[in-house]
Amino acid sequence: MFGLSSPKKLRELGVVGMNKRNVHYIAQSNARHLYPLVDDKLKTKELCKQHNIAAPKLLGVCKIQRNTNELADFLADINQFVIKPAKGSGGKGILVITGRDGDYFVKPSGMKVSITDVKRHASNILSGLYSLGGKPDVAIIEALVQFTDDFEGYSFEGVPDIRVIIYKGYPVMAMTRLSTHESDGKANLHQGAVGVGIDIATGKALSAVMHARPIEHHPDTGKRLKDLEIPHWHTLLELSVRGFDTTGLGYMGADIVLDKEHGPLLLELNARPGLAIQVANSRGLEPRLKCAEEQARLHPDRSVEERVQFAMDTIAKY
Amino acid sequence: MDSRKQIIFLVSLLVALGLSAVSYKHLVLGFPLLASQQETVWEIEAKVEFVADGGPVKVKINLPDPQEERKVTFFKSISPGFDYSTIAEKDTRYGLWQSESASGPQTLYLRAKTFYADQPDMHSESIPKIKSPNFKDALAEAAKRYVTTVDNQKLPVEQRVQHILAAINAEQNNDIAVFLQTMTKRSDKISLAIDILAMQNIPARLSRGIMLTDNKRKQSAVLFLEVHDGKQWLLFDPRDEIQLSWQDVIIMQQSNEALLEVFGGSDSKFSFSSLKQQRPSFETAVDAAAQEQSAFVDFSIYSLPLAEQNAFKLLLMIPLGALVVVILRNLVGIRTSGTFMPILIALTFLQTSLFTGLALFLIVVGVGLVMRTYMSQLNLLLVPRIASVLVFVIIIYAAIGIASHKLGITWGMQVTFFPMIILSWTIERMSILWDEEGGHEVIIQGGGSLLTATLAYFVMSNSLVSDTIFLYPELLLILLAIIIGIGSYSGYRLSDLRRFEPMQKL
Numbered sequence: 001m002f003g004l005s006s007p008k009k010l011r012e013l014g015v016v017g018m019n020k021r022n023v024h025y026i027a028q029s030n031a032r033h034l035y036p037l038v039d040d041k042l043k044t045k046e047l048c049k050q051h052n053i054a055a056p057k058l059l060g061v062c063k064i065q066r067n068t069n070e071l072a073d074f075l076a077d078i079n080q081f082v083i084k085p086a087k088g089s090g091g092k093g094i095l096v097i098t099g100r101d102g103d104y105f106v107k108p109s110g111m112k113v114s115i116t117d118v119k120r121h122a123s124n125i126l127s128g129l130y131s132l133g134g135k136p137d138v139a140i141i142e143a144l145v146q147f148t149d150d151f152e153g154y155s156f157e158g159v160p161d162i163r164v165i166i167y168k169g170y171p172v173m174a175m176t177r178l179s180t181h182e183s184d185g186k187a188n189l190h191q192g193a194v195g196v197g198i199d200i201a202t203g204k205a206l207s208a209v210m211h212a213r214p215i216e217h218h219p220d221t222g223k224r225l226k227d228l229e230i231p232h233w234h235t236l237l238e239l240s241v242r243g244f245d246t247t248g249l250g251y252m253g254a255d256i257v258l259d260k261e262h263g264p265l266l267l268e269l270n271a272r273p274g275l276a277i278q279v280a281n282s283r284g285l286e287p288r289l290k291c292a293e294e295q296a297r298l299h300p301d302r303s304v305e306e307r308v309q310f311a312m313d314t315i316a317k318y
Numbered sequence: 319m320d321s322r323k324q325i326i327f328l329v330s331l332l333v334a335l336g337l338s339a340v341s342y343k344h345l346v347l348g349f350p351l352l353a354s355q356q357e358t359v360w361e362i363e364a365k366v367e368f369v370a371d372g373g374p375v376k377v378k379i380n381l382p383d384p385q386e387e388r389k390v391t392f393f394k395s396i397s398p399g400f401d402y403s404t405i406a407e408k409d410t411r412y413g414l415w416q417s418e419s420a421s422g423p424q425t426l427y428l429r430a431k432t433f434y435a436d437q438p439d440m441h442s443e444s445i446p447k448i449k450s451p452n453f454k455d456a457l458a459e460a461a462k463r464y465v466t467t468v469d470n471q472k473l474p475v476e477q478r479v480q481h482i483l484a485a486i487n488a489e490q491n492n493d494i495a496v497f498l499q500t501m502t503k504r505s506d507k508i509s510l511a512i513d514i515l516a517m518q519n520i521p522a523r524l525s526r527g528i529m530l531t532d533n534k535r536k537q538s539a540v541l542f543l544e545v546h547d548g549k550q551w552l553l554f555d556p557r558d559e560i561q562l563s564w565q566d567v568i569i570m571q572q573s574n575e576a577l578l579e580v581f582g583g584s585d586s587k588f589s590f591s592s593l594k595q596q597r598p599s600f601e602t603a604v605d606a607a608a609q610e611q612s613a614f615v616d617f618s619i620y621s622l623p624l625a626e627q628n629a630f631k632l633l634l635m636i637p638l639g640a641l642v643v644v645i646l647r648n649l650v651g652i653r654t655s656g657t658f659m660p661i662l663i664a665l666t667f668l669q670t671s672l673f674t675g676l677a678l679f680l681i682v683v684g685v686g687l688v689m690r691t692y693m694s695q696l697n698l699l700l701v702p703r704i705a706s707v708l709v710f711v712i713i714i715y716a717a718i719g720i721a722s723h724k725l726g727i728t729w730g731m732q733v734t735f736f737p738m739i740i741l742s743w744t745i746e747r748m749s750i751l752w753d754e755e756g757g758h759e760v761i762i763q764g765g766g767s768l769l770t771a772t773l774a775y776f777v778m779s780n781s782l783v784s785d786t787i788f789l790y791p792e793l794l795l796i797l798l799a800i801i802i803g804i805g806s807y808s809g810y811r812l813s814d815l816r817r818f819e820p821m822q823k824l
Binding site for chain 2: 003004005006007009010013015017018019020023024065092123124127128129190191209212213214275278279282284
C-alpha cells in the first residue's frame, strides 16, 4: 500500500533494516578501534601488503599540499591511474584516468581534464573535502585495474566491482555493481549503477536492480544481466574472507575487482556496507547472518578454505 | 547485564524519576498540569496605625489560620523601627511587632499575596457543642415564640439562618425587636442570632475576617456568622443576610479574642486593602513553593533571574527539536543535510516566523549556491573557499536587508537571525552534493532538512509545549528515555519499507 511494504512481510523475507544493521550488526560486531584499518585506505593497502592479499598497486601518495605540485612530473609516464582520498566514503572524490590526449587526461566518460584539474582534485582531497567530517586527508594514487573482458557488454564504463558481505568470517551475500552512463563510470548504486545479485554457490547472476527497481537488461549495452557469471569465484571468495582474518571486523563488505592478469584484487573494505545488496539479490540477509553466527560459534577454528566451502554449500541456499 | 537489559532499566528509571518529579510538583506543590491556567491572586495589605506612648511597644495581630487550600506566595512586614516575628499560641497564630521605644504616630504594614488553590474543605465530622442561651422571663418567652413559628415553617438550615438575620436587621419581628432595644454593637446582634440558632439546635459561631473585593482600600475587618448544618460549616454575611463562599473571604479570627492588641500605644486603627490580580497558575505555584522553601524549587531554574529564565526557556526547547530529528531520521528515515542543522534553522524560524524564515532560507541558500558554483571554477582551497562563501552570505544578508528596507518590506531585516556559519556550510555541502550526486540528491536532503526544521518549529513554537516543559523540566528525563529507546530500536524505518518494497513482489 502507498508503495510501502508491510513490516511483517519484510520480516518474513528476512530483510535487515538500517536500524537493525546499525544497532545489531555493526555496533556489536565491529570494534570501534578497528575502523581506522578500513576507513583509511592507505592503512588497508599496507595491511594487504603485509598479509599478501592481492590489491591494486599503490603508485604514490600525496601527503601534503606541496606534493600536488610534483604531480605533473610524477604522472608524466603514467597514462592510467586512479586518484582517491584515503578516508573517503561512498565513492566520493575518486578520479579515474583511462588515458591521455596530448596534454589532457581522459576520464572514462571521454571527458578531458588538464593537469591543473588533477592537481586541484588532489588538493581538494588533502584539504578534507571528501573525508568524513572534513578532516585533512591524503590522496592515494594507484594503478588502474586492467579489467577482464569477462564483463564485456555488462559495464558501460569503468571497472565493475564485486561486493561480498562477510559476517564472522563467512561470505553471506554478494553482488556486482556495473557502472552505467548515468553513474559516470562509478560503481555506486545510488549514483545510478546497476546492482546484480550473485549466487554465493556459483558466482552466477541471480537478479538485477537499478535505482532499487528490478531490471533485465543493462540500460546502456542492452545485454541480458542474468547471463553474467563471475570467473575465479572461489579465489574471489577466499580473498574477501581473508579481509576478515586480517582486520577482525565481524560485519563488513569487501569490494573486489577482477584484473586481466592478476585475477581478483581487493579494492577496499567497508565497515558499514549498505543494504541494497538485499534488493539486488532479492533476498534478506537475516537468515544467512544467523547461520554464519551459529557456525562461527560452533566451529571457531575453521580455515578460510573451510569457511568458503561451507558458505558455497550451505549459506548460499538460504 | 547485557546492553539491552541496561537500556530497559535506564529507560524505566528515567521515566519513573521524571514522572515522580512531575507528580510531586503537581500534587504536593500544586503546580498546574497545563501552563495556560490562570489563577486569581489577592494582594492584601493590613495597616495598623497608633500613637506610641514613648516606652516599649508591642503590637499583636491575629493572623489567619493556615489552610491547606489557601497558598501564600508572598508575606512581608513593612515596619521601620519594629522587629516582626510570627508566633503561635494555643492553635492561633499571631504577628508580633516589638520595639524598645517608640513615640508619636506609627504605621505598620503587613503585606501578603494569597490565593485559594482549591475550594476550602469546611466539612466537619464533630458537631460542636451547643451552649443553650440563658434568657430570662419575657425574653425567654419571646425567643420561644419566635422559634416555634420558625419550626412550624419547617425551613432548611440556610433559610433559618437567613430568617433570623432578616428579623434582626429589619427589626420588624416583634419577638426579636424586644431583644434589640438594648443592643447597639453588631457583635451583640450576631450573638443573639447565635443564641436563637442554638435554641433550634443549630451550632453557630462568630468570626472576623476580610471580604475579598477588588481594589478596595481602607476596609475594616468584617463580622461573619458561621453555621454548622450537620455536615459542614456555612458562611453568612450577617449584614446582607446572604450565604458566602469560603473563597471570597479570609477569616482572620474565629475565637472571641481581640483581633489587634497594642501595648504601649493608643488610638489604634486597623484597616485592610485588597487587590485582585490574574496570574498564570504556574507562577503562583512557583512563588508558593519558594515561600515554603521547597528545595525542589529553590534549586531549580525558577531561582534564576528572569532574563536567565527566559534563556533557559529557549534552551529547554532544543531537546524537543533533537527528538524530532531523531524520530525523522531513525524512525522515518529522512535524510538531512547536517545532523542537527535543522534544529538551528528551526530556532531561527522561532524568531522570524515560519514562512518568512522559509523564504529567507531559500533565497540565501539559492543565491549562495549560484555564487558557489562560480567559485568551483577558481580552484580554491577548502578553508578559503568556505570563508568566501561566508562573505557571500553576509553580502546576501546585507542586500536582502537593504532591498527590503527600501521596498518597505519589514520582514527582510529578519534575515540576520539566521546563523551564517551554518548557512555557509549548508551552501558548501549542498554544492558538493550537487557536483557529485546531482540536483536530485540536493532536493532530497535540502527538502528533508527543511521538513525536519518545519516540524521541529511546530513543536518548539507551541506555547503549550514550551510552557509545560518550562514548568516541568523533569520531562526532559522522559524525553531522554524516549531518545535512548529509539536509539536501541532495531525495527524497520519507514524508508526501509519503501526501499525494500520491490522485494516483496519477487
